Amino acid sequence: MATAPVLPGGFELPLEPRLPRLGSIDAVALEARAAALATRSIKRESKLFALDLAIRVMDLTTLEGADTPGKVSALASKGIHPDPSDPHIPSVAAICVYPNLVPYALERTRGTDVNVAAVATAFPSGQSSLDVKLAEVREVLDAGAQEVDMVIDRGAFLSGRYAQVYDEIVRVKEACAGRAHLKVILETGELGTYDNIRRASLLAIAGGADFIKTSTGKLPSSATLPVTLCMLEVIRDVHEETGRVVGLKAAGGIRQAKQAVQYLVQVHETLGLAWLTPDRYRLGASSLLNDVLMQIRKERTGRYQNPDYFTVD
Amino acid sequence: MSRLVVRKTYKLFIGGAFPRSESGRTYDAEGANVARGSRKDVRDAVRIARQAGPGWAAMTAYNRGQVLYRVAEMMEARKDELAALSGGADEVDRAIDRVVWYAGWADKLAQVVGSANPVAGPYFNFTVPEPTGVTGILAPEPPLLGLVSRLAPVIVGGNTAVVAASEAHPLVAIEFSECLATADVPPGVINILTGLRRELAPAIAAHMDVSALDLTGADGDVAELERLGAENVKRIVRGRPDAQSPYEIASFLELKTVWHPIGM
Numbered sequence: 001m002a003t004a005p006v007l008p009g010g011f012e013l014p015l016e017p018r019l020p021r022l023g024s025i026d027a028v029a030l031e032a033r034a035a036a037l038a039t040r041s042i043k044r045e046s047k048l049f050a051l052d053l054a055i056r057v058m059d060l061t062t063l064e065g066a067d068t069p070g071k072v073s074a075l076a077s078k079g080i081h082p083d084p085s086d087p088h089i090p091s092v093a094a095i096c097v098y099p100n101l102v103p104y105a106l107e108r109t110r111g112t113d114v115n116v117a118a119v120a121t122a123f124p125s126g127q128s129s130l131d132v133k134l135a136e137v138r139e140v141l142d143a144g145a146q147e148v149d150m151v152i153d154r155g156a157f158l159s160g161r162y163a164q165v166y167d168e169i170v171r172v173k174e175a176c177a178g179r180a181h182l183k184v185i186l187e188t189g190e191l192g193t194y195d196n197i198r199r200a201s202l203l204a205i206a207g208g209a210d211f212i213k214t215s216t217g218k219l220p221s222s223a224t225l226p227v228t229l230c231m232l233e234v235i236r237d238v239h240e241e242t243g244r245v246v247g248l249k250a251a252g253g254i255r256q257a258k259q260a261v262q263y264l265v266q267v268h269e270t271l272g273l274a275w276l277t278p279d280r281y282r283l284g285a286s287s288l289l290n291d292v293l294m295q296i297r298k299e300r301t302g303r304y305q306n307p308d309y310f311t312v313d
Numbered sequence: 314m315s316r317l318v319v320r321k322t323y324k325l326f327i328g329g330a331f332p333r334s335e336s337g338r339t340y341d342a343e344g345a346n347v348a349r350g351s352r353k354d355v356r357d358a359v360r361i362a363r364q365a366g367p368g369w370a371a372m373t374a375y376n377r378g379q380v381l382y383r384v385a386e387m388m389e390a391r392k393d394e395l396a397a398l399s400g401g402a403d404e405v406d407r408a409i410d411r412v413v414w415y416a417g418w419a420d421k422l423a424q425v426v427g428s429a430n431p432v433a434g435p436y437f438n439f440t441v442p443e444p445t446g447v448t449g450i451l452a453p454e455p456p457l458l459g460l461v462s463r464l465a466p467v468i469v470g471g472n473t474a475v476v477a478a479s480e481a482h483p484l485v486a487i488e489f490s491e492c493l494a495t496a497d498v499p500p501g502v503i504n505i506l507t508g509l510r511r512e513l514a515p516a517i518a519a520h521m522d523v524s525a526l527d528l529t530g531a532d533g534d535v536a537e538l539e540r541l542g543a544e545n546v547k548r549i550v551r552g553r554p555d556a557q558s559p560y561e562i563a564s565f566l567e568l569k570t571v572w573h574p575i576g577m
Binding site: 302303304305306307308309 | 352355359522544
């Protein structure tokens with residue numbers, strides 16, 4: 001472990017002595033608890049509640065090189081009315097797109113409760129200069145995005161330059177302050193250990209994150225149940241210590257309704273019902289929505305469904 | 314030297330593997346504890362059969378025929394075990410011959426069922442058979458010959474199958490699926506469930522992602538199964554348990570016609 005770097009002031013938490021000494025996460029126990037929570041059987045009304053909630057907290061995402069204005073418009077329309085044949089299905093929380101596509105998403109979401117989130121700061125790698133990153137953040141804010149998903153510089157983090165990571169988060173937060181919610185993507189698949197995930201979570205929270213987010217979705221290993229449990233426990237600790245409320249966004253690799261329910265169970269068991277709202281919890285996903293819709297229709301009709309009867313996005 | 318008998322646990326056959334029922338339940342049949350498949354096992358089997366479909370349909374007809382022939386080879390090697398669990402050596406012989414017979418049809422189907430049509434215009438006009446998709450089969454008796462007679466024509470045309478084995482005599486179906494597992498049949502193309510018909514049949518018939526339904530082995534309220542199958546306009550077939558005919562294959566094919574301009 002590198003020696004403790006000199007961190008700039010302004011922490012809400014006494015991070016400086018704390019960060020380098022973190023090394024206390026019992027990985028076996030964490031994974032066992034995550035696995036145990038995933039075995040909860042959620043049926044009937046509870047399942048319908050969970051599926052409905054999964055849609056309400058969903059950030060419907062498209063982050064591909066092949067994205068077009070047309071695709072983003074269609075996705076935004078789908079986010080507003082996920083199942084046009086069923087008026088009881090709620091809208092998603094937000095549409096998450098690349099910076100240049102923000103206007104096309106906003107065109108559709110204007111006048112609805114659906115937000116537009118933009119990824120920024122050289123997503124997904126974060127490998128660019130701070131000026132470029134800040135310029136990108138300002139651009140998406142000027143375009144009207146209500147939420148900004150930034151990535152941390154994992155290279156800096158892994159080589160022990162915590163101050164640089166912290167500094168970037170603070171600068172982006174300054175740019176966003178009062179204009180947009182800031183979600184900080186840790187890309188946990190690249191951080192290596194639970195200790196590092198805990199460290200990065202604390203760093204992001206100290207830097208001013210409104211949400212901490214697991215992954216970009218661009219890596220094969222994205223959100224997993226132990227990783228989100230680790231982050232939820234950081235959020236719980238911070239809340240107990242300072243009273244500050246931070247949200248969690250689980251993203252990447254969540255494709256099935258069953259997984260989504262497992263994540264929601266975990267939140268409920270760690271932070272309680274208060275966190276089961278779009279203001280404090282999000283699921284970032286693209287193909288999850290159709291599976292949730294299929295499960296809801298299956299619960300209502302008793303028939304297992306066929307993806308051909310649901311809109312493609 | 315005396316040794317302990319190695320007893321066999323009869324399980325389901327889904328996606329090329331032999332899982333126990335998701336529900337953990339068993340029922341007593343032929344003196345053995347047999348997996349009692351649930352609605353969720355049907356769901357899993359259909360999902361896997363759907364995934365396996367495009368790959369199986371895209372294989373060359375010749376190759377599909379070879380795989381079926383290989384199934385017959387494996388059955389020949391396990392003749393004694395199959396005979397002990399079914400109606401006897403005669404039934405097994407007939408079942409093996411039936412697989413070989415259908416294997417030969419794989420690369421002849423398009424020529425016999427399809428056509429080049431004369432049309433009054435500058436077009437080539439072809440009709441080609443294509444598989445329907447995931448097919449649910451309620452296997453009729455006798456337990457081996459009935460199953461093979463209904464399954465082979467479905468598979469040879471490029472469909473994938475979810476089979477509910479005979480409720481009273483399920484053991485031979487699982488023995489048969491061990492032949493399939495060693496016969497180069499791609500995982501998921503054939504899935505065999507054991508359990509109670511009253512549980513499995515409605516789940517298969519109602520599933521919106523099952524494209525065709527063979528009710529030859531259905532008993533009880535068949536009209537209700539047809540009604541459930543009508544929701545997504547399944548291709549519903551009620552054939553003979555012992556049939557052997559190219560029309561049995563054609564029953565599970567969709568004929569599609571292509572117009573191609575001449576001279577372009």
